Amino acid sequence: MRSEGITNKVWLIIGILMTGFLFSVVVSYIHGYNTIKHIHRISDELFHDVQNSQMALIAFEDQVKHYQEVFMLGEIELLDLVPDTVQMVKDSITNIKSRKNLDIQMRVALDETMHLHSAYSRQANRIFSALGNGEVLEEGSEQYMAYENSVLELGKNSQELKERLSGHAKIFKDGFDNELIRIAQVTRLQGYFNLGLFALVVAISLLVIYYIVNRSISKPIQETIDQVESVTEDLRVERAERERKAMAETLKSMERVIGIIGHELRTPLAAVRMSSEYLLKLDNLDKVSFESFMTPIHDEVIRMSELVNNMLEAARLNSGSVKWNWTSFQIEGICQSAIKVVQPLVDQESVEVNCFIEPDITEMNGDQEAIQRMIINLLSNSVKHTSEGQIDLSVSMSDKDDHIEIEIKDTGNGIPQHVKEKLGKAFVLNSGVVGSDYIKGTGLGLSICKAIIAAHGGEMKVDSIEGHGSTFAVYLPIDLDGPVSGNDKLEVEYV
């Protein structure tokens, strides 16, 4: 959508430039047209005036020349040429006068000239006709003197007329030249004007283009940048908020863990303190009293040591830098040892502990001590939750190639649904240390088992119905060369 918008804007910009250019061209054309029209008018009118005024002057000069020739050569026939020149002078001046736009002063001056010229021509014809007809006058006579004066007057008049005609010609010529200069100036000014106009059009076009580019390209880009920055800021805030929440969650979880540890240690410590203080106060310490109060002290101390050991072990296994003692070992050996460890905790009268190992299964690779601890932890769990019936530890070949299945099955209480979801998560089990969520145990034992199974590339499945016992099944490869890393997120599978 945006690219279409930009294409449209580009076309708009080109359109504006073309319109500006066309406008400049039209204005230039109008100016040129007016100039040409003006030149035409000048050539039609002024040039015509110049031409006629010069022709009038030339014709008059011819006329005067004819008179001189008549006078000098005494050829009366030459006077026949004079009317043509007179007519020519007259026509030329009439031609000038016929122009509409002629200056009124000039018109008066021309009328005057024409009048003078007519008077001059009439007098000259009369005198030179008389002279040409051979009227020989006696020198010094009155008649002679009159002619002589007339000729002198004619000479003066001709001179005056010549000056007038030449003055007219000069005025028209100067007017024509001035007009040409003016045209040149106007044309130059128009050139400047056109250039200026074009520059203005280009500048306005550039401004409009800048506005369009700014509005339709830069602005959206800036807006996009602003949006991106805003989104980035939002993301940053969101991430900070997430980190803060995670931190708060971690803190809360740490507080909970510390609370649980406190609870787990405080109660036995309080018990130990109470029992020991009671024993110290007794004056006569009989063996029965001593045993009945000393035994719980001993048991609690053992329980606390186990708790501390388990916590350290879980912390070590979850630290990611565990050193495994990888060897090949006898499976039956560790099973028997594990049973020996838990046997004292079992109520022998009501609970039976059995061990079945398929004869084909002998050895496996792994950390012997860790696998034994895992089996002990699972057996201990069963012992804790089984008050009657049996606990069976069995090892068999799994359906999966080169895997064994270690199964611990009991006829105990089973696992309630809400506990199942928290299995194997340290300190989560008894997060509700009080109230209806009350559950004994820290969850450390299974957490340790999970870490051991993960390092041995195995899996764990739990099948339990509340009130009908539980089955923990662990599947382990038997010939693993070394510990598996990065498998610490092992999830317990519930059947």
Add this chain to the structure above:
Amino acid sequence: MLGWSNLLKRKILVIDDMPVFREPIAATLRMQGFDVSCAGDGQEGLDIARQENPDLILLDMSMPVMDGLGFLKHRQDDDQLNQIPVILLSAISDEDYISQANDYGISHHLLKSRFSSDELIQTIESCLGELAEP
């Protein structure tokens, strides 16, 4: 004489699910001349309290079946029991929980592992002394 002295003995009910804590306390209090009964959870505590009408109750908070708060709630609704002072013994210091317990009107709160048997007896005596005064 023994019967009369037993009648004069002040009765204390200890409600705690952990024998390892409950028993030494009971033994210590008996040694001090109190008549002591024990209960393993809130429900059992309610039953014994109704039956024996003790002078004072020592109550644990975290217990199965019915916890300390559950016990206090039932006690509040019971005209007989709500006259008996309660000293709360807790292994946790959850302020929220303690404040809820306070709302039910407990006399004292002692944090397990923080008090000695002497302090416990002192607290009990002062509690019963307050009760004896009109």
